[in-house]
Amino acid sequence: MSKSNLIQALNESEPRFTKMAKDIWEHPEVGYTESYASSLQAGLLEQEGFRITTGVGEIPTAFVAEYGQGSPVIGILGEFDALPGLSQTVSPDQTPIVPGGPGHGCGHNLLGTAGVEAVTALKQLIHEGTLPGTVRYYGCPAEELLSGKTFMARDGVFDDLDCVLTWHPGSSNMAANYSMQALTGVEFFFSGRTAHAGAAPHLGRSALDAVELMNVGANYLREHVPDGSRIHYQITNGGQAPNIVPDAASVYYFLRGKDRAAVDHLLERLIKIAQGAALMTETSVRSNIKAGCYDTLPNATLNDLMHAQTEIAEAIRFTPEEEAFAEQLLKSVHPDVLAANAEAALLSEQSILPTEFINNKHVFGMTMGGSSDVGDVSWITPMGQIMTTCAPLGVQVHTWQATAAFGSSIGMKGMHYAAKLMALSAYDLLLNTNGVIEQAKAEFKERANGVTFRAGIPAEVKPPVPAHIKMTVPAG
Incomplete structure (x- = not known):
């Protein structure tokens, strides 16, 4: 044919x-x-x-x-x-x-x-x-x-x-x-301590304050990244009610750069900013990489x-x-x-x-x-x-x-x-x-030029598949 x-x-x-x-x-x-x-x-x-x-x-x-x-x-x-x-x-x-x-x-x-x-x-x-x-x-x-x-x-x-x-x-x-562009998607989760926001705010440790301080730090970082790099964010959890000092808050970041190495370096700096925000607010922070693709x-x-x-x-x-x-x-x-x-x-x-x-x-x-x-x-x-x-x-x-x-x-x-x-x-x-x-x-x-592929998502991170999702065609 x-x-x-x-x-x-x-x-x-x-x-x-x-x-x-x-x-x-x-x-x-x-x-x-x-x-x-x-x-x-x-x-x-x-x-x-x-x-x-x-x-x-x-x-x-x-x-x-x-x-x-x-x-x-x-x-x-x-x-x-x-x-x-x-x-x-x-x-x-x-x-x-x-x-x-x-x-x-x-x-x-x-x-x-x-x-x-x-x-x-x-x-x-x-x-x-x-x-x-x-x-x-x-x-x-x-x-x-x-x-x-x-x-x-x-x-x-x-x-x-x-x-x-x-x-x-x-x-x-x-x-x-x-x-x-290469990209990493990473979510930061801050943990603090609840308190009555009006009666006893001094007893609380606001996870939301940590998120906001992190965002401020990230905004100052923007001036000091290579041309073409981008930083985007979305607050994914801002607390439950304004009269409760939030003990949990989170923010999701997209980091873009010209190649994988540039994004990895940007991630290292952003993690330090998150740690600094946690230190300032006496909260703790952990992160989860959710996406990590290479430039084409x-x-x-x-x-x-x-x-x-x-x-x-x-x-x-x-x-x-x-x-x-x-x-x-x-x-x-x-x-x-x-x-x-x-x-x-x-x-x-x-x-x-x-x-x-x-x-x-x-x-x-x-x-x-x-x-x-x-x-x-x-x-x-x-x-x-x-x-x-x-x-x-x-x-x-x-x-x-x-x-x-x-x-x-x-x-x-x-x-x-x-x-x-x-x-x-x-x-x-x-x-x-x-x-x-x-x-x-x-x-x-x-x-x-000698660069070999290394997955941008760590081995311990699993795909975020909803529990109800199934594939109906059997393996062949």
């Missing part, structure tokens, strides 16, 4: 995977609770003859689906978690399906489904003997909590990959030639390989109705947001639904402000990543407008395009065309 036959098979399977993506969009589940989506994908792949391993990284909704034998071993990453508070119909007006409920504002209903779509097509070629080696799909939970892949990586499930491919829904078609290490060899497939895969075509929906959706986006959208500025002369694949190699290695646990995988094995048009140019992810787009036919078309580019790239990798695997590995070694 040639690449043209592979594309034909993918075209014929589109209705099946449109249904899956829409089904997951209609059943949004936040991180570590994705039983429906995980079971749906693993169940389909099991029916297709894949070997299924569930409970990866001690997470019930994490799984690996594998088909084939021997080398090379090529992986495709998928995600399926939703975001809280982003429930939305496929409408240009803000109309949540469930007010306050979750929604797929980052398009992970599309992200994971495209991976399943790609490996299902590749499986047939391996079965027929056209392709050698092994293909794997990784069902990765809780990307939005920046930890799902970290627990999986800590479990070693990516260690024997030759290369891995992934993608993300966006508002244009391009390779992910940029890097994202882009691989030009694999990104170029994925870009090259656009010469074979037909570009996305949007209908006048889809263009009209996109225009209506953009009317709800604040002008300041549109003006600040660097991507929109870069592509302002194009359609609001770009169809061409952009050559953005000039941004290679530049650091974006966000973070993702795909960074962990990129430091274990060479990783290629693309974005495709799944929403109008100017719509940002993590918004209700994005949820609407990712549930629409616009999102579905971008998903199918991504599936084709990943499947075609994996085709070349499985055949090791022109020694592309060796090239990708050589680049990986050079860019890693």
Whole structure:
């Protein structure tokens, strides 16, 4: 079967995977609770003859689906978690399906489904003997909590990959030639002593005072961190009532930096600030690392390989109705947001639904402000990543407008395009065309510069999986 036959098979399977993506969009589940989506994908792949391993990284909704034998071993990453508070119909007006409920504002209903779509097509070629080696799909939970892949990586499930491919829904078609920031999520818990806040405040030791003093110290730290580092926080427990000196309070911090070492150093300083706050208030403090992902290490060899497939895969075509929906959706986006959208500025002369694949190699290695646990995988094995048009140019992810787009036919078309580019790239990798695997590995070694992956979440920390969450597909 040639690449043209592979594309034909993918075209014929589109209705099946449109249904899956829409089904997951209609059943949004936040991180570590994705039983429906995980079971749906693993169940389909099991029916297709894949070997299924569930409970990866001690997470019930994490799984690996594998088909084939021997080398090379090529992986495709998928995600399926939703975001809280982003429930939305496929409408240009803000109309949540469930007010306050979750929604797929980052398009992970599309992200994971495209991976399943790609490996299902590749499986047939391996079965027929056209392709050698092994293909794997990784069902990765809780990307939005920046930890799902970290627990999986800590479990070693990516260690024997030759290369891995992934993608993300966006508002244009391009390779992910940029890097994202490393991150640590750490929660601090202060313990003090209660007292009547009016009658005997001197007998109390306020844990909330400790939290506030810690926050003050962290705010002064901001001036003395490297450029690009970020410190965010949220008070997670501020006490029970104003007339009680609180004996328990907590605060959750996100620390970002250009690489893992920078974030680890920032964490050391923040821990000292927490200890100082405890000393000042005669309280005690403990901390719990809840997330710890690496910056992403882009691989030009694999990104170029994925870009090259656009010469074979037909570009996305949007209908006048889809263009009209996109225009209506953009009317709800604040002008300041549109003006600040660097991507929109870069592509302002194009359609609001770009169809061409952009050559953005000039941004290679530049650091974006966000973070993702795909960074962990990129430091274990060479990783290629693309974005495709799944929403109008100017719509940002993590918004209700994005949820609407990712549930629409616009999102579905971008998903199918991504599936084709990943499947075609994996085709070349499985055949090791022109020694592309060796090239990708050589680049990986050079860019890693001696740094080896070490999970940013300590071994004693377990995934925060709710007790009721189960995976219905048995290990295979």
